[in-house]
Amino acid sequence: MKKNLLFAIDSLDVAGAEKSLVTLLSMMDYDKYTVDLMLFAHGSILEELVPKEVNILKPLKYTNFAKLSLKDSLKHSVKSKNFKMLSSRMKYSTEIRKKKYSNPQKARIFWKIVSKVVERNPKTYDVAISYAQGVPTFYVAEKVNAKKKLAWVNASYRLDEYEKTFHSQFYDQYNNIVAVSDSTKEILLETFPDYSDKMKVIYDINNPDFISKMADIDKAFDDQFDGIRLLTIGRLAHLKGYDIALEACKKLKESGIRFRWYVLGKGPLRTEIEQYIKENQLQEHFVLLGVHSNPYPFIKRSDIYIQTSKSEGFGLAIAEARMLNVPVVTTKFDAVYNQMIDGENGLVVEMNAEAVYEGIVKLINNDELRENIIKYLETEKKGNMEEIQKLYQLIG
Structure with missing residues (x-):
């Protein structure tokens, strides 16, 4: 008899955890498992890559309500004679504007205010998996019936005592907590040492055959540029280190190197980044795609992949670049040495613009080093599809 599984994640926007989940779902044995997928935001770009065997659940009532304009949400509340969702929405909106909150704080504030109007999942599952920390973790703990619950942690983060107390009441309900790297596990255990017995490590799963095929089925750059192409993939957010990237880009321009630095991603810093590009006349050098x-x-089709992150749970985009034999320059974030060997499959540099700039210049100017890195990448072990066996063991 097939086991019933539930995965829950915020959305399937283009980011590391989301791509990892899509890859995992593409490898599941659907002769053994039926899979439901809960999303808290719908219509994101990776949904088209979800296997047809996966049942994407209908949006939560609050998810639909939150998409309404304020005028329409008021009409809906009057018509239904129920103002609970409107009240929750207004309270959250007001609270989140008071100051700048961290992601764990935002998740905690959202759940404390909104959870009372979030309906329970009506099914009972053999295994329910929250595939991201924050709201998915709270939802699976509080709103899902399952014989076993697994919580994924795919970011390296530390919590203060208040956040620890709030989050622990949910993590206590999980049978296992899965970190996506050894360093992510170590950092999480600094906050939750009592969870050491139920902590596991399963690296973000990547499938080299899938990536290789996908790399050849679509077009990429269409600007006819024939200089050095640099690429960064990541949400336009503080932790991705775009302040470092932009300053390094400015230094590259001043050095006279003929290059373009492309960025795939979206996020809250877009306006700020665009302003920096304009003020420093980097329009032809730092291109947001x-x-x-x-x-x-x-x-x-990039010459060098650049990661300027200040923190990563694993660094899936680096793994993807390695699988496509593209040399990497990356900052020395917590989990970087889980996959990088400095000087062998790329360069690991200090977390500042000067070091990133020097690493890029070194790869551009040193043909022998670049060719040796590419040769190493071509012989390096590709992918880690065996990691799915660890999941099957936890599922039981």
């Missing part, structure tokens, strides 16, 4: 469901043609 938005999001694409298939980033792999861009990676394959």
Whole structure:
């Protein structure tokens, strides 16, 4: 008899955890499992890559309500004679504007205010999996019936005592907590040492055959540029280190190197980044491409992949660049040495613009080093599809 599984994640926007989940779902044995997928935001670009065997659940009532304009949400509340959702929406909107909150704080505030109007999942599952920390973790813990619950943690983050107390009441309900790298596990255990017995490590799963095929089925750059192409993939957010990237880009321009630095991603810093580009006349050098469901043609046709992150749970885009034999320059974030060997499959540099700039220049100017890195990448082990066996073991 097939086991019933539920996966829950915020959305299927283009990001590491989301791409990892889509890859995992593409590898599941659907002769053994039926799979439901809960999303808290619908219509994101990676949904088109979800296997047809996966049942994407209908949006929560609050998810639909939150998409309404304020005028329409008021009409809906009057018509239904129920103002609970409107009240929750207004309270959250007011609270979140008071100051700048961290992602764990935002998730906690959202759930404390909105959870009372979020309906329970009516099914009972053999295994329910929250595939991201925050709201998916709270939802699966509080709103889902399952014989076993697994919580994924795909970001390296530390919590203060208040956040720890709030989050622990949900993590206590999970049978296992899965970190996507050894360093992510170590950092999480600094906050939750009592969870050491139920912590597991399963790396973000990547399938080299899938990536290789996807890299050849779509077009990439269409600007006819024939200089050095640099590429970064990541949400336009502080933790991705775009301040470092922009300053390094400015230094590259001043050095006279003929290059373009492309970025795949969207996020809250877009306006700020665009302003910096304009003020420093980098329009021809730092190019925002938005999001694409298939980033792999861009990676394959880049000369160097750049990661300027200040924190990563694993660094899936780096793994994808490695699988397509593209040399990497990356900052020394917590989890970087889980996959990088400095000087062998790329360069690991300090977390500042000067170091990133010097790493890029070194790869551009040193043909022997670049060719040796590419040769190493061509012989390096590709992918980690065996990681799915660890999931099957946890499912039981």
